[in-house]
Amino acid sequence: MSALYDEIQEIRAQYPESLSAVMPALQLAQERSGGWLPEQAFRDVADALDLTPAYCLSIASFYDMFRLEPVGQHLIEVCTNISCGLNGAQQVVEAFESELGLRAGETTDDFTLRTVECLGGCGWATVVAINNRHRLRVQADDVAGIVAELRSLELEVTDDHLDA
């Protein structure tokens, strides 16, 4: 059996009932599948937990952090809830849109940009989650620098890949 199968069994052993392992198993499968859940991931999780792929999909489709479509190498999520909104979140979104040439909700190979509900950093608005790490007090003026930073990371990864 695959490494994923074995790891899911370890997760399963933490819970009195194996169904509880479905969310952490999907989280692991998503991490191993480039940040989203292709059909194969549902089959793998279902196999490991004696569930149907359809059941696993019914869970994934409920929760915002499970992604049913491919995401770019970098996932940029801008909070646009009340406190971030009052502090210029919309301008931050627009700055990312123009810097990346994307509109919120769109994906390229390199980037996915989306707006999200409250990330729980209201006092440090605007909060932007970049690959699930929260940047605080982001202003529209900071966006070009953040994007340049992410693009340079990308180059490093590519270089490593070429060296190998």
Add this chain to the structure above:
Amino acid sequence: MTTSTPEIVFAGTNGGALTEIAAYEAAGGFEVLAKTRTLTPDDVIAELNASNLRGRGGAFFPTGRKWSFVPKPDKIAKPHYLVVNADESEPGTFKDREIMLRVPFRFLEGCLIAAHAIESTHVFIYIRGEYEAEFEVLVSALDQMRAKRLLGEVTIVLHRGAGAYICGEETALLESLEGRRGQPRTKPPFPAIAGLYASPTAVNNVESITSATSVMEIGGAEYAKLGVENSAGTRVFSLSGNVVNGGNYELPHGFPLRDLIHDLGGGIAEGRALKAVIPGGSSTVILTAAEADRVTLDFDSLVGAGTAIGSAAVIAIDDRCCMVQLAARVSQFYQHESCGKCTPCRVGTKWLTNILQKIEDGRGTQADMDLLVSVAERINGKCLCPLGDSDAIAVMSYFDKFRDEFQAHIDEGGCPFHGSSSLDQLLAPVAMHIHNEAPVHA
């Protein structure tokens, strides 16, 4: 101004974080756990009852009483569970994450104290999926505790959420933890009798659990002296919005709201005027600037002003904000987060949002004002959980207190702010579950 009240939740941190077990022990950590384990569960609950500690998640239910509702193991011969609600997602609220980041051991010590009180050896911490750094701090803290064999017979499992506000509602949280879609259950039975896996379960918020450690440390009677009548102890207030110094402030209950905003918070940013304050998270009734000037941050004062302390999340709003836009954005949030189980909420939150958007866009009529009220009334109190109610209550409070502004949208055939509102064109969340059209910019 500074406050003379010592920090209770963040005691010993000196503004930093106690993430190394040696540092926490040097500050007296885990002494109270050892002491508590020599007490009977009933004695622990009696101490909590004496403290008047009430739940910090939003419902303000007495913590000791909640624990006392969990039957003794000989009454229900099933495993008992402690489930910690670390799914902090109420807009405006960001206190639990700071507690987990800065005093993870005080929080985990509280988990072990609570487990002892309800005679449980199984603890699940349901932590919001977006809190990755906080999750890692807890993983590290638990490893350090296991190395010192502090857990005893107790197992603590960290369970990560996956992005669903509704899972902060305790029965939805339990459904989610059992591996289902996070949709609320009917009550009764209450979790104390039939909670996780239909077994006796206490569900407590992170700050409640962390405060329980402090209660056992300083004693219930001493703890009860902090704060004001009916609102004992300190509270970690999350301050955000149009203030100069947003952030978390641990203060005694009864602290004047105006001092939090104008003194500790540094006042309203850019010299603007305060227009309104949401005092306890997005689900609570808004206060006008004049009302906010008069209240103190405790249960009785805020109930007296027709609102609630909720999750102690204070959002200050300045005079640039259009209240119809605010209402539409808040309503979009609840629409997005509705789990879909109860029709009044699933359909009603969408209706509220649509009507508000229509009014904001200048297409609203006088009849839409009545329709707004009518829809809100048809949500409120008609669902399994308070999510839909929260939308109706919040929106209706903006409508009631700023009716002139709503009316101006109708009379002028558009937003009286003419594009200058701070929330103008604010984008709602973009779903990733469907092939959705990219949002259209005006």
